[in-house]
Every structure is written in structure tokens, then in C-alpha cells.
Amino acid sequence: MSGLSLVATFGIHLLLIAFMCYSCNGVASPVDCERAINCPADEHCFTDKYLNANGHMLYNLGCKSDRICKLLSTLGGKRDLEEVLGVKDKRSVIHLCTKCCDKGYCNNALCTDSTTPAPNMQCYKCDDIEDLAACETLVACPEYNECFADIFYNDRGDIRHKLGCREKQRCRQFLALGAHVPHGKRQGFAQLCGGCCDSPFCNIKGCETIDHVTLGHHASVSPSSSG
Structure with a gap:
């Protein structure tokens, strides 16, 4: 799940579920960020827009504690903001x-002009x-692409995952042919x-959790619960 939920039972127990941020x-725009992490359950996503010592407008994105986020919502000015964020050199930022x-x-939609164009659909991208859960890299796919997830034996005989973008037409052909797709040992795997x-970020749980074709017998690889 990519959200934080508070579930109450008779007003006593609360269940916190972490989400991805x-x-x-130091990116030029929030939409340029191509990395996501699984934040702790007591933290929220945040964006900080600032001018650096050279006068360049940049952004930091990540996770902040619920306490800090609540304080940020009550601030009255720049001095308060710097104190809450713990800025070491207030003259440089x-x-x-x-x-x-x-x-x-x-x-990636905070502290930015509402006219800033959103990136193309983003997918997780990692090789081998x-x-x-170790995959944190995102990529904006080209037009007419979608997310993919593969499981394969690498050249050392280890089961590995590969995630990224793939042409939609290639995906449709691959899934339609199913087990008739030629496969086997080639190019080292x-x-x-x-x-x-x-859909955005849909390949993070791996091949066996999306529309897929099984090409060989292997022990099931359980997807990681990374949000």
C-alpha cells in the first residue's frame, strides 16, 4: 500500500501504515526527482523549496516526522521555518x-507552480x-510505454528481478503469446x-503480482512489502 492509514478499533488502537515518498x-524541480523511498510509519512526505548560496532555486524532497510537519503548518515566518528545519548556516540558504x-x-506536486507539467508515467527501474525493496529508482517512461517486471536467472544462476519501461505493443504481444514465446538460455540469462x-509505480511488487507470463519453473519469489 502506498498510503498512510489510521485505523481505529473502539477508539483505542491505531495502526500506522507507511507509504512511499x-x-x-538539490533538484531543479520536484518533477525531476527519480527516486522514492519507503518512509517510516510516523513520517510524512515533504518538499523544501529554497535558494542556495549561488542564488539557484532548488528542491529537497523526502520524509519528515509527523511532529515536524505539524509544526510547519503553524509557522509564521522564515526564522521559525529555519529553526524547525535545523538549518546549520542560515546565511547560505x-x-x-x-x-x-x-x-x-x-x-512532487508541492511548492511548485501549478502549471509545471507532470512527468510521463513513472515506473521503477532496477537491473539484476x-x-x-532495494529498488528506489524511478524513471519517466517514453510515450506509448508502460511498466514491466521480469524474473530471470542471471549468469551466476541466481534468481533476480528487472524492472523498467517497455513498449506497450511489445507487452501486449508478449502477454498474448504466453508460453509460446521463445525462451531459454540466451545472452547469459x-x-x-x-x-x-x-499505472504509475505498478511494477514495484514484481512480476508475479501483475499481468504476467510464466516462462520457466522456479521457486516463487515473494514480493517485498515496500509500500
Whole structure:
């Protein structure tokens, strides 16, 4: 789940569920951020817009504690903002805007002009990874592409995941042909599972959780619960 939920039972128990936030430092625009992390359950997504020592307007994105976010919502000026954020050298940075939000992937739309164009659909992109939770890189896919997730044996015989963007037409053909797709040992690896999906961030749970084709027998790889 890519959101934070508060679930109450008879007004006593609260269950906190962590969510994913964009995480980058010093980017020219929030929509340029191509990394996401799973924030702790007691933190929110945030964006900080500032002028650096050279006069360049930049953005930091990441996670902030619920306490800090609540304080930010009550601030009256720049001095208060710097004190809350713990700025070490107040002369070198001028903070223009710092905001929090409380749902998954929400902080690339904070502290920015509403006319800033949103990026193309974003997918997770990682090669040859063992643990899906370790994938934090995002990429804006070209037009007519969607997300994909593969499982394969690498050249060392280890089961690995590969995530990224793939042409929609190629995905449709691959899924339609199913087990009739030629496969096997080629280019140093054997593909075991191939899948595609067409919504943002949808490939983070891996091949077996999206529309996929199984190409070989292997022990099921359980998707990581990374939000």
C-alpha cells in the first residue's frame, strides 16, 4: 500500500501504515526527482523549496516526522521555518516553501507552480536485484510505454528481478503469446517470468503480482512489502 492509514478499533488502537515518498536533494524541480523511498510509519512526505548560496532555486524532497510537519503548518515566518528545519548556516540558504503531504508519492506536486507539467508515467527501474525493496529508482517512461517486471536467472544462476519501461505493443504481444514465446538460455540469462502493467509505480511488487507470463519453473519469489 502506498498510503498512510489510521485505523481505529473502539477508539483505542491505531495502526500506522507507511507509504512511499519521493526522495531527492538539490533538484531543479520536484518533477525531476527519480527516486522514492519507503518512509517510516510516523513520517510524512515533504518538499523544501529554497535558494542556495549561488542564488539557484532548488528542491529537497523526502520524509519528515509527523511532529515536524505539524509544526510547519503553524509557522509564521522564515526564522521559525529555519529553526524547525535545523538549518546549520542560515546565511547560505533561503527557504521559500516547505510543505508536507500525507499520501503516497504526493510530494512532487508541492511548492511548485501549478502549471509545471507532470512527468510521463513513472515506473521503477532496477537491473539484476535480489530484493524488490532495494529498488528506489524511478524513471519517466517514453510515450506509448508502460511498466514491466521480469524474473530471470542471471549468469551466476541466481534468481533476480528487472524492472523498467517497455513498449506497450511489445507487452501486449508478449502477454498474448504466453508460453509460446521463445525462451531459454540466451545472452547469459534465462527468463522465468515477464509481466507488464499500465499505472504509475505498478511494477514495484514484481512480476508475479501483475499481468504476467510464466516462462520457466522456479521457486516463487515473494514480493517485498515496500509500500
